[in-house]
Amino acid sequence: MQRFLTAGLAVGLVVALVRGQDGPVTIKIRQQEVGDAVKQTETSSFSLKTTITGLGKPQERSEATTHKFVARQEVLDKAADAKSPTKWKWTLLAVEQTPEDKVKDAGLIGKPLVIEKKGDKLVGTFADGKPLSEEQERFFDAHQRMDADEKSFHAQVFPKKPVTVGEAWTADVAELGKSFDTAEIDLKKSSATGKLTKVYKKDGLTFGVLEFKVQLVLTKLRTVPKGQLKDGSMVLIDATYDLCIDGTSTAGTIASTVKVEMDAIDEVGVGNKTTMIMKNTLTTEPVKK
Numbered sequence: 001m002q003r004f005l006t007a008g009l010a011v012g013l014v015v016a017l018v019r020g021q022d023g024p025v026t027i028k029i030r031q032q033e034v035g036d037a038v039k040q041t042e043t044s045s046f047s048l049k050t051t052i053t054g055l056g057k058p059q060e061r062s063e064a065t066t067h068k069f070v071a072r073q074e075v076l077d078k079a080a081d082a083k084s085p086t087k088w089k090w091t092l093l094a095v096e097q098t099p100e101d102k103v104k105d106a107g108l109i110g111k112p113l114v115i116e117k118k119g120d121k122l123v124g125t126f127a128d129g130k131p132l133s134e135e136q137e138r139f140f141d142a143h144q145r146m147d148a149d150e151k152s153f154h155a156q157v158f159p160k161k162p163v164t165v166g167e168a169w170t171a172d173v174a175e176l177g178k179s180f181d182t183a184e185i186d187l188k189k190s191s192a193t194g195k196l197t198k199v200y201k202k203d204g205l206t207f208g209v210l211e212f213k214v215q216l217v218l219t220k221l222r223t224v225p226k227g228q229l230k231d232g233s234m235v236l237i238d239a240t241y242d243l244c245i246d247g248t249s250t251a252g253t254i255a256s257t258v259k260v261e262m263d264a265i266d267e268v269g270v271g272n273k274t275t276m277i278m279k280n281t282l283t284t285e286p287v288k289k
Contacts, residue, residue: 024162028247037074037287038250044280053271068096087116106139157212168195189217208245226267233262253283
């Protein structure tokens with residue numbers, strides 16, 4: 001959930017061509033094919049504030065970080081009936097983070113990895129076949145696993161039929177709730193909407209701006225079966241996609257803000273009130289070989 005809303009331009013939606021700005025528009029996101037290469041630049045900020053009560057004097061903890069991540073990815077293989085690649089080359093180009101003492105690239109900058117999907121798992125090795133160290137495995141696993149989760153999340157909120165500029169639609173809250181594995185969702189009180197706000201031309205391509213708003217009302221912690229969540233516990237998501245929608249390019253930018261509010265109390269009366277805010281901007285640029 002930490003990034004929750006970031007990568008995911010190639011979500012594999014099967015749609016028709018854009019029909020024009022005055023009529024219904026069917027959003028077509030390019031599916032990555034063998035030989036496609038992109039550069040992705042991601043900037044993000046993360047803040048967390050926690051207050052523990054019930055153990056004497058309230059205990060407060062807070063932290064804040066900023067992060068920049070640049071990587072190049074090239075598709076090496078894709079099954080004929082697959083919506084996403086099964087093998088690609090991935091190169092970490094840069095990592096920046098504040099506080100600076102937390103910067104850890106695991107020695108991967110500038111060293112191409114070959115990533116292959118085997119079943120439900122992504123396996124990474126160096127281009128020469130050498131395995132990753134334990135630290136490199138942890139770095140790779142964290143970034144790649146979250147990326148896969150996000151693609152699934154984004155695929156659920158895109159419109160399933162043509163829409164006109166200014167038109168709103170709703171997404172399946174039950175499916176979205178599956179992406180949040182720490183708490184149960186009140187489906188009746190939760191909501192998820194999207195809207196196409198603009199269609200325009202850029203470098204001969206058709207771009208569109210889509211806005212998404214999601215509110216997931218949390219009712220019960222799965223991680224603390226006998227604990228309780230107080231009213232007001234929820235996940236709020238605001239995201240804006242500005243990307244190519246005619247299926248010819250993976251170019252685009254996603255900007256999102258995720259706010260998580262949880263006010264919980266466990267079975268022995270210890271309270272934990274948490275506010276977490278994540279802001280993220282991801283820009284994808286096609287790279288010529």
